[in-house]
């Protein structure tokens with residue numbers, strides 16, 4: 001069935017592991033992820049961004065996720081990633097999502113609280129849980145210095161006030177990660193002291209880590225070996241993610257590593273099989289690459305194997 005993350009987060013917090021939240025955009029991605037979770041007997045969050053809804057159209061993603069649940073029998077959380085308005089959150093809640101993110105992180109503190117509270121009220125009336133964001137996680141396009149970046153990290157006192165005033169179910173925090181394949185110019189750094197300060201103020205409360213891809217060099221190299229051009233890509237070291245998962249981080253968001261695994265495999269397949277033009281061949285290989293990546297994450301990063 002489709003389930004909320006309430007009980008999953010509680011178990012993850014207590015067990016010192018995290019649940020993977022993987023972005024989905026098409027059938028092969030969904031199948032690769034759920035097959036991995038099934039084999040690992042792992043809890044799972046499938047998340048859909050506004051861009052994914054635009055690309056695949058909402059009804060297709062919803063039906064594909066329903067098909068995955070029916071096919072595998074897995075409990076799956078269907079989550080909206082980075083909802084930026086009440087309207088998109090409402091649309092997903094009305095569509096049967098079990099979890100939504102309202103991302104008011106670009107707004108001033110009070111406006112973020114007001115918007116988040118409005119979504120929480122509607123969601124809770126419908127049995128849906130809500131993730132919010134405080135601090136700026138940022139993306140590839142944010143070309144800012146280290147000092148400027150740290151000014152966007154989550155303030156622990158504000159985190160407590162935000163959670164109390166909104167009644168939100170989980171909170172995405174900014175401690176040094178960013179979206180995409182170019183996360184660090186120098187040495188990777190996450191502010192674990194800040195994470196621990198936030199945990200002290202919110203004991204037992206589930207925290208979320210966005211921008212948590214590792215950007216494994218072998219996948220970047222495979223892309224480049226077969227015609228790609230991806231340079232200076234750097235992600236979060238797995239050791240740091242394991243540490244975050246052992247602490248209050250209960251949800252770890254991964255999209256970029258799936259994109260790299262899929263693209264590396266499609267490039268390799270087409271380069272090695274130049275006369276092949278059946279999409280099922282290279283998309284099938286890509287689906288297998290997604291599955292292997294997700295199994296690797298579940299086993300070696302999240303620690304969520306056999307937690308169902």
Ligand code: G3H
Nearest residue numbers: 023049051052082179255
């Ligand atoms: O947070 C961003 C996720 O990687 C989804 O990306 O908005 O391009 O679908 P997207």
Ligand code: 13P
Nearest residue numbers: 180210211212213255256
């Ligand atoms: P990555 O770009 O590091 O995979 O992060 C994905 C994410 O946070 C989606 O919300």
Ligand code: ZN
Nearest residue numbers: 179210211253
């Ligand atoms: Zn994100």
Ligand code: NA
Nearest residue numbers: 017245247249
């Ligand atoms: Na954890």
